[in-house]
Amino acid sequence: MADPDRADRATIVLFSGDLDRALAAFNIATAAASMGTKVAIFFTFWGLNVIRRKKPRSMAKGLVRKLLRRMNKGGAGRLKLSRFNMWGIGTWMMKLLMKSSRMAGVDELIRVVKGLGVKFIACTTTMAVMGIAREDLIDEVDDLAGATAYVDEAMDSKLNLFI
Amino acid sequence: MADPDRADRATIVLFSGDLDRALAAFNIATAAASMGTKVAIFFTFWGLNVIRRKKPRSMAKGLVRKLLRRMNKGGAGRLKLSRFNMWGIGTWMMKLLMKSSRMAGVDELIRVVKGLGVKFIACTTTMAVMGIAREDLIDEVDDLAGATAYVDEAMDSKLNLFI
Amino acid sequence: MADPDRADRATIVLFSGDLDRALAAFNIATAAASMGTKVAIFFTFWGLNVIRRKKPRSMAKGLVRKLLRRMNKGGAGRLKLSRFNMWGIGTWMMKLLMKSSRMAGVDELIRVVKGLGVKFIACTTTMAVMGIAREDLIDEVDDLAGATAYVDEAMDSKLNLFI
Numbered sequence: 310m311a312d313p314d315r316a317d318r319a320t321i322v323l324f325s326g327d328l329d330r331a332l333a334a335f336n337i338a339t340a341a342a343s344m345g346t347k348v349a350i351f352f353t354f355w356g357l358n359v360i361r362r363k364k365p366r367s368m369a370k371g372l373v374r375k376l377l378r379r380m381n382k383g384g385a386g387r388l389k390l391s392r393f394n395m396w397g398i399g400t401w402m403m404k405l406l407m408k409s410s411r412m413a414g415v416d417e418l419i420r421v422v423k424g425l426g427v428k429f430i431a432c433t434t435t436m437a438v439m440g441i442a443r444e445d446l447i448d449e450v451d452d453l454a455g456a457t458a459y460v461d462e463a464m465d466s467k468l469n470l471f472i
Numbered sequence: 473m474a475d476p477d478r479a480d481r482a483t484i485v486l487f488s489g490d491l492d493r494a495l496a497a498f499n500i501a502t503a504a505a506s507m508g509t510k511v512a513i514f515f516t517f518w519g520l521n522v523i524r525r526k527k528p529r530s531m532a533k534g535l536v537r538k539l540l541r542r543m544n545k546g547g548a549g550r551l552k553l554s555r556f557n558m559w560g561i562g563t564w565m566m567k568l569l570m571k572s573s574r575m576a577g578v579d580e581l582i583r584v585v586k587g588l589g590v591k592f593i594a595c596t597t598t599m600a601v602m603g604i605a606r607e608d609l610i611d612e613v614d615d616l617a618g619a620t621a622y623v624d625e626a627m628d629s630k631l632n633l634f635i
Numbered sequence: 636m637a638d639p640d641r642a643d644r645a646t647i648v649l650f651s652g653d654l655d656r657a658l659a660a661f662n663i664a665t666a667a668a669s670m671g672t673k674v675a676i677f678f679t680f681w682g683l684n685v686i687r688r689k690k691p692r693s694m695a696k697g698l699v700r701k702l703l704r705r706m707n708k709g710g711a712g713r714l715k716l717s718r719f720n721m722w723g724i725g726t727w728m729m730k731l732l733m734k735s736s737r738m739a740g741v742d743e744l745i746r747v748v749k750g751l752g753v754k755f756i757a758c759t760t761t762m763a764v765m766g767i768a769r770e771d772l773i774d775e776v777d778d779l780a781g782a783t784a785y786v787d788e789a790m791d792s793k794l795n796l797f798i
Binding site: 569 | 681697706
Binding site: 319340403405407467470 | 485487489516517518534536537539540543544597600601602603618619620622623624626627632633634
């Protein structure tokens with residue numbers, strides 16, 4: 310290997326909270342981790358919804374954050390398709406098709422990638438802005454960190470994606 | 473060159489089925505391939521629409537897949553702008569402007585990049601879920617493969633983009 | 636360092652004109668540049684809106700370009716959230732939350748990253764199609780270039796993102 314420092318590492322920024330993009334991120338992470346790559350997923354902005362509990366445990370501070378929580382609900386089961394959501398019908402159809410093809414859903418993919426040692430890192434900057442606390446996130450999250458930690462990891466990785 | 477293994481290779485995941493994002497992907501692929509880089513484009517999810525025939529040749533199995541085909545039609549000529557589509561008016565305007573600037577459309581860019589040796593790989597996982605068969609894709613597609621093949625190629629590439 | 640040619644360089648294609656995606660791009664650029672990385676941001680398609688002046692200085696040529704300018708207005712202050720914009724209410728709420736968390740807005744982030752030496756490059760292809768002239772862009776833009784210049788820089792960079 311010509312560049313051993315960067316071997317076997319990959320990072321994914323999951324910025325999107327769309328079901329389809331989350332599926333793409335987790336499928337790539339599963340493939341990479343199965344091949345022995347150390348994968349870190351950085352959840353930021355709407356991507357935090359994927360690793361938020363369905364019911365938040367912290368109290369929202371201030372009216373604006375309370376409103377934001379009403380609109381922007383968390384939980385892997387609540388993700389919607391970026392296209393053809395159509396008040397949930399399209400998303401429901403896609404989930405049906407995934408089941409009939411035995412393709413894992415996001416909940417199951419979270420278990421799979423965690424079993425393969427993929428690291429989950431939540432973006433502290435977005436958490437502060439949106440008023441999301443550590444206890445609002447699922448237990449599978451390994452770390453809270455900012456952009457510097459991300460760049461540090463990415464500069465040592467061969468594969469870096471922004472999804 | 474310090475790292476000959478990774479020299480001269482690039483991958484693009486085209487996840488999006490938007491006209492503007494497809495144009496960006498093909499323009500980057502054209503530039504890279506013109507400079508001697510081996511480029512592979514992995515078409516997944518809505519990105520498959522870019523390499524689907526206008527008329528599918530396989531039979532859709534099941535009601536849900538039939539409905540999905542109605543909504544989610546394929547063909548490079550059918551792509552829409554991610555913004556200002558406005559029932560097709562914005563997309564039509566953009567195509568007019570592209571013509572007047574002699575900027576190639578997606579159909580033409582497919583010919584250009586194939587002429588430069590760019591590889592087209594269609595994602596088997598999405599194909600299975602959406603019920604898209606090989607014969608529904610254009611002849612320019614070189615391979616069908618899953619996420620493992622993608623990661624394998626990406627780990628050997630200098631430039632990896634998710635679009 | 637195993638690969639000195641690629642050390643310390645990063646590129647970001649900012650394709651999106653969404654407020655949230657622009658914030659992500661500038662936060663990553665800030666972190667990378669603070670760590671001594673040479674960062675270049677390539678603004679293309681809707682991403683050009685981030686570096687367009689609020690009022691264009693050139694004359695729009697032709698009816699279609701005049702219409703496009705009406706719809707697709709430039710200026711960092713005009714960017715909207717990709718989600719929950721709701722006729723501006725969601726974007727206004729997010730800006731309130733950012734202020735209360737002392738998180739910099741896009742205007743301020745442009746000053747910060749320029750102070751750290753981040754290069755701003757505007758895509759000539761999109762400028763030609765959309766009818767945007769150099770004088771319509773803010774002074775902070777360092778260069779105008781096409782996809783070849785981008786690929787050239789990206790092949791020498793450790794971290795390449797498409798946002």
